[in-house]
Amino acid sequence: MDLVIDSLAESEIEASVALWREAGLWRPWNDPHADIRLALVGPNSTILAAHAGARLAATVMVGWDGHRGWIYYLAVARDLQRRGIGARMVKAAEDWLAERDAPKLNLLVRAENAAVLGFYESLGYRRSDAVLLQRVLS
Template sequence: MFIIRPYIETDLEDIIQLWERCDLTRPWNNPEIDIFRKAAQKDDLFLVAVKDQFIIATLMGGYDGHRGWINYLAVHPNHQRNGVATALIQHLEKRLIALGCPEIQLLVQKEFIDIQNFYEQLGYDEKEVVCLAKRLIHDH
């Protein structure tokens, strides 16, 4: 079994290692800075799954008053396909509902078909939208 709890400061290095192991880090996003920015919000929507005192999964949730968001869902390869990701998502959804959040969204790169299928099994539908972005702060 595992427990789900909000992020605490001492999780930082373990989370970065997990994200690197899961190939979630990108050159344009400094994971340490992303974690510091999220922790500064103090909204308890950055969740970790812990088993035997080790972080086995993360989910960085957000809520902007209009929509909820899922970012940095990562499950250690040794713990995948055991319900950890589903439990994290369901936990976040409950927290967002309690905040009055009417809708949750996430972005998945087109080539990750397995990840898209996973979310579809949880009731998420693809929306016909164009995602536009502008980098405001260059961390590297």
């Protein structure tokens, strides 16, 4: 499949939100529109988008905090899954971070999501002994 991977255009925000919902990434406590806008305007983040022709086929949000790179919201259209697109998106995110000299990449996967854990493990990612803690600030 011919794919072109580049930055998500502002005109594709709604299509991206729809893709995230289809992929089961949306949670009611996260505003996907705000997440997208913040990633697109930040100097250390972006959303990479894969296009199959005019169609938005996949996205991945990537960011760099100066110490570690992070990826979020990897989503591939359901009817295009299992064609290597997810792996290509992860590689594109890794390349984006490597261009910024990020020495390491972290990502979060819900513990019950065995299929996604298996996907990342097949790409060489390993579980960490770190425990995620969080505090909501707003």
